[in-house]
Amino acid sequence: MNEELLNTLSRIVANATPLVIASLGETITERAGVINLSLNGSIVMAAMVGFAAALVSDNLIVGMIAAMVAGAVIALIIALASIELRQDQVAVGFVLTLLAADLAQFLGQDYTRIPGPQVPNWPVPVLDQIPIIGPIFFDHNILVYFSYALAIGIWFWLFRTRPGMAHRAVGERPEAAFARGTNVHRLRYLYTTIGGALVGLAGAAYSLHFKPGWSTPPSMQGDGWIALVIVIFGGWHPFRVVLGAYLFAALRAVSSDIQKNGLIVLGQTIEFNFVLLNALPWLLLIVTLVLVSTGTIERLLQIMPRPLQKRMRSVLRSDSPKALGTRFEVD
Amino acid sequence: MCKQSPIWQIVFGVLPVFLAVLIAAMLVIAVDRDPVEVVTNIWEGAFRNTKSFAGVLNFWIPLTLVCVGLTVTFRSGLWNIGIEGQILIGAMFASWGALYIQLPEALAPLQIAIEIALGILGGMLWAGIAGALKVWLGVHEIFGGMALNSIASVWGIYLISGPWYPEGGSAQQSAPFSKVALLPGISDDWPVSLLALVLTVMALIIVPLILNRTRWGLQLKATGKNQRSALLLGVPINTVAMSSFLVCGGLAGIAGAYRTLFTYGSFRPLASGGIGFLGLLVVLLASTRTLWIPVITFLFAAILSGSTRLRVAMQLDASLAQVLQSTLVLLFLLVGGLRQRFEARSATPVEPEAAQPPVQTRAGGEVIAP
Numbered sequence: 292m293n294e295e296l297l298n299t300l301s302r303i304v305a306n307a308t309p310l311v312i313a314s315l316g317e318t319i320t321e322r323a324g325v326i327n328l329s330l331n332g333s334i335v336m337a338a339m340v341g342f343a344a345a346l347v348s349d350n351l352i353v354g355m356i357a358a359m360v361a362g363a364v365i366a367l368i369i370a371l372a373s374i375e376l377r378q379d380q381v382a383v384g385f386v387l388t389l390l391a392a393d394l395a396q397f398l399g400q401d402y403t404r405i406p407g408p409q410v411p412n413w414p415v416p417v418l419d420q421i422p423i424i425g426p427i428f429f430d431h432n433i434l435v436y437f438s439y440a441l442a443i444g445i446w447f448w449l450f451r452t453r454p455g456m457a458h459r460a461v462g463e464r465p466e467a468a469f470a471r472g473t474n475v476h477r478l479r480y481l482y483t484t485i486g487g488a489l490v491g492l493a494g495a496a497y498s499l500h501f502k503p504g505w506s507t508p509p510s511m512q513g514d515g516w517i518a519l520v521i522v523i524f525g526g527w528h529p530f531r532v533v534l535g536a537y538l539f540a541a542l543r544a545v546s547s548d549i550q551k552n553g554l555i556v557l558g559q560t561i562e563f564n565f566v567l568l569n570a571l572p573w574l575l576l577i578v579t580l581v582l583v584s585t586g587t588i589e590r591l592l593q594i595m596p597r598p599l600q601k602r603m604r605s606v607l608r609s610d611s612p613k614a615l616g617t618r619f620e621v622d
Numbered sequence: 623m624c625k626q627s628p629i630w631q632i633v634f635g636v637l638p639v640f641l642a643v644l645i646a647a648m649l650v651i652a653v654d655r656d657p658v659e660v661v662t663n664i665w666e667g668a669f670r671n672t673k674s675f676a677g678v679l680n681f682w683i684p685l686t687l688v689c690v691g692l693t694v695t696f697r698s699g700l701w702n703i704g705i706e707g708q709i710l711i712g713a714m715f716a717s718w719g720a721l722y723i724q725l726p727e728a729l730a731p732l733q734i735a736i737e738i739a740l741g742i743l744g745g746m747l748w749a750g751i752a753g754a755l756k757v758w759l760g761v762h763e764i765f766g767g768m769a770l771n772s773i774a775s776v777w778g779i780y781l782i783s784g785p786w787y788p789e790g791g792s793a794q795q796s797a798p799f800s801k802v803a804l805l806p807g808i809s810d811d812w813p814v815s816l817l818a819l820v821l822t823v824m825a826l827i828i829v830p831l832i833l834n835r836t837r838w839g840l841q842l843k844a845t846g847k848n849q850r851s852a853l854l855l856g857v858p859i860n861t862v863a864m865s866s867f868l869v870c871g872g873l874a875g876i877a878g879a880y881r882t883l884f885t886y887g888s889f890r891p892l893a894s895g896g897i898g899f900l901g902l903l904v905v906l907l908a909s910t911r912t913l914w915i916p917v918i919t920f921l922f923a924a925i926l927s928g929s930t931r932l933r934v935a936m937q938l939d940a941s942l943a944q945v946l947q948s949t950l951v952l953l954f955l956l957v958g959g960l961r962q963r964f965e966a967r968s969a970t971p972v973e974p975e976a977a978q979p980p981v982q983t984r985a986g987g988e989v990i991a992p
Contacts, residue, residue, distance in 0.1 A: 328764070368952075376959020381701065381764070382906055383955055389899055390948035396941040397649065516768045523765075564784045570776040573769040577761065584760035 299544055300427045304435065307540030309334075309496040309511070311438040313518040314525065314532045315445055316489025320366065322449060322527055323482035324462035324614040325373065327366050328384025330490055331515025332391030337361045337494025339399035342505040345495075346407040354408070355495045362491020363484045365391055370483040373618060374476050380616055388515070403506050410434055410500045434496050438533075441489070445529040458482060462612035465619040475619050493518075517576060524579045527612060535579075539572055546571050634961045638953035646946040655936055663935050664943075667928030674927070676807075676814045680885055681897075681923035683818045684709070684877035688901035689908075689915050690825045691873030696905055697833055698866040699846035704752040704767025705898035707774035708745040708871045710891070712878030714778060715744030717796060717889035720803035720882075721786065730802045734817070737803065738879050745875020746868050748774060753867030757860045778891030786889060796889040805884040818880045825873060830912050842866055874898065896944070900926075903951045922947055 313334060320327045327333070337358035345354025365387055372378040410432045418429040428439075448455040458478060460468035465475045497511045498504065517539055525532030546568035554561045582588060592600055647657040668678050688705060695702040702708075719737035752770055755761040781796070782788075788797035805815040833839040844852040845862045853859050881893045904922060908914045929943035 372956055372959060375963075376956055377962060378955050378959045383952070385701075385703070386903065386906065386948055386952045386955065389903065390945065390952055393941045393944040393948060394649075397939050397945050398653070400653075400939040513772055516765065520765050564780055566780045566783050567776065569779075570773045573772045573776075576769045577755065577766060580761040580765055581755070581759045 297423070297426050299548070301430060303537060303540045303544045304427060305431055306501060306544065307536045308431075308435045308438050309493045309501050310514060310518055310521065310536040310539060311533050312434070312441065312496055313490050313493035313515065314521040314536055315438070315441050315529060316362075316486040316493065317518060317522045318486075318525070318527055318529060318532050319445060319458075319489065320483050320486030321522060321615055322459055322462045322612055323479050323486075324465060324612055324617065324619070325370060325479055325483045326380045326384060326616045327369055327483065327487060327490070328381055328519070329365050329369065329387035329391060329515075330518050331513065332388035332395075333362050333365045333487065333490045334494040334497065334511055334515045334518075336365065336391040336395040337491035338498035338511060339395040339402065339494075339505050341491070341495030342407055342498035343399065343402050345499060346402065346405075349408065351408055351410055351499060354499055355492060358495035358498075359488040359491040362494060363488040366483045366487020366490070367480070369487075370480050374479060377618060392512075399505055404504065407504060408499065409503045432500060434492075434500055442529045442533045449529070459612070462614055465614050469619070479619075490515075490518075517572065520576050520579060523583060523611070526583075526610065539575065542572055542575055630964075634957060634964075638950060638957045641953050641957075642946060642950035645949050646942065649945065650938075650942070653938070655938060659936065660932065660938070660942070663931050664925060664928035667931035668924040669928075672811045673813060676812050678920070678924045678927045679814045679819070681927050682920055683815075683822050684880050684885075684897050685901055685904070685923055686822050686916055686919045687825055687873045687877040687880070688898055689904045689919055690829045691870035691877075692901050692905045693908075693912055693915070694829065694833065694842065694866045694873075695870045697839070697846050698842040698862055699849065700756070700863060700866060701764050701902075702749070702752070702767060702867065702870050703764050703899075703902065704748065704770045705870070705874050705901060706894045706896070707767070707771035707898075708748045708752075708874035709878040709881070709894035709898050710771075710774045710778055711748040712741040712745035712871075712875030713882040713893035714774075714781065714878075714889065715747075715875070716741035716879035717786075717799070717882050720799040721796065721889075723803075724800065725802065727802050733802055734805060734883070737883060738876060741875040741879025742872045743875065745871040745873070745878060747871070749867040749871020749874070750864070752871075753864045756867075757863050775891060778889070778893070782889065782891060794890065795886065798888045799883070803883070804887055805880070807884075815880065815884050818876075818884065821876060825876075826916055829869075829873075833912075838862075838865070900944070900947065903947060907951050907954055 313330060317327060317330060340361040341354040341358030343354075344357035345351050348354070368387060369380060369383050372383040373380045412430070412432050414431075415429040415436065419425040421429070429436075449459060457468060457471075457473045460471070461473060461475050461478045461482075468478075469475050494511075497514075502511065518536075521532055521535040521539065524535040546565075550565040550568060554563075554565075592603055595603060650657045650660050667674060669675055688709065692702060692705065716737045719733075719740040723733065723736060725733040725736075748770060752763055752767050755766040756763045782794070786796040788795070805817060807813040808816050833842065841852070841857045841862050844855065844857050845859045849859055852862075877897065878893060881895070881897075882889055886893065900922060904915060904918050907918055925943045925946065929940045932938040932940050932942060
């Protein structure tokens, strides 16, 4: 395999990491039936807080923890407003998106465009020697490895453990979970906060690793919305969510590559204004949602041979948690 | 029993404002500036003289148009987050008219009418795409709208970096429009477009009348309250959703045309400048009380216009204005929830209706998912 392709693939994995962590965090939250629509603002806020904390304390761990706290607090406000104050999750989440981004810009005005600490690269011993897989997946920093562990951990938790079943039940049928003695509200608080903390870590991943430093307007603008769509594309399943994040990152890598080097098809250089390529991720986003919602996938399943159908269904279908975005009243 | 005493009503009304101002003041202190100085600067920036007051109106006009449009989509239970893109495409279409249609000076009114019509068309086109995605393809309007916003912005950047790249200019804006193509101001002391002012006031009067007095308005309301029962009662919910998108997009298009034909005088890819999102905040704040919209937009426009001074006068980031505004809306929602809890406790059993949030979202807690 040639060196350049390996580099590109490795870069895609690195660049996708903040998206992976954010969408996995949101998956946890939405599986419990709560929508955290504030992702776009939360990420910006956490990126700023994480960068500032790491810079002031000169300690990366402090920065990451501060970012996670920022994300968790924002998520907690949504849970509180929805559960205690009976407010609409979408409305509160939307307001928080704007508020968090503007607040980050205001409070972070003294930290813009200055160099700060960066998460160092740490190739995994032994594993990075595996041909092809080693350089692509195991020549990164600790955040990237954490994202792998996170995906596997969430999958195991949701589908292989008893508390994970309660977690899903709270998002699917809160009444049934309640009847079985589950404290629906407590679990929703818990998972919304954990999900928010992960979104915060994703923010730190931007400012401490992927696009080091902090600037206004922030360079990760818009990624929160993409992460929200990746969760839908991933059918609320951790592995597919990761795949979706890599797909978006790959598309970005290709389009930035074309912007840098020009597009050559069959030896012909194709001329056009490459600025337009920036619209590609958003077009893919729309196409993704159309495919998921129009039942194209269902129809695709039906024309498959029967033995394949059952297996593919669990891989391809995309059903939202039934109680997503709704309130649960005990009475 | 059910009604609170007037004292509590005032407390619940004033509390969010008080808290929001307090939080903003603490933020200003946190960055080592004097809050009183900030207030004086914003006041000076907004109401120093007739010109600065005209500056406030320059924000008030597009913001109010956008808000009036958004009351229509909210009434039918739709979150038109794509409003930013609709403003921008409106601005883009109006700019196309200004750049490529050159009527003689005698026909200036016709020129402007064509430009505004193009703006409306652009806004409707972009809203129509969001509507079509929602109605026929089941793409939730929040995500579809957000994607369309970004695509509109990429398109705008493409135009000024390519086809509309000005001779010898920077890739920040298109070439300035000719004088005939611009909306005229009232006078040098009052740089405000009378036509836009009249259009805005008309929209403020006519749209609520249509919403409250016509069959279409009732259909919107029925769809927004409960889509399923509306369908069972024979309301064509798809047509209703689509038409409310189009009306909102048209109004956003006028706002965009105003920004580009008056405020800037050239096309900029940031022509919408967050006014659409601010409009969503205003409508959340006003919820069903549409009469408050011009008042809130005036207040927000004054803060927005006044705060542009902060950077020069105090080296403060002007985002303080947006922070104050969104904090206010957040606290308003939270205090509104507190108030409902308070009412539920002090009153005889509440009707389920009273427990609904003040924000009109789709009935039955619609899920953000296809």
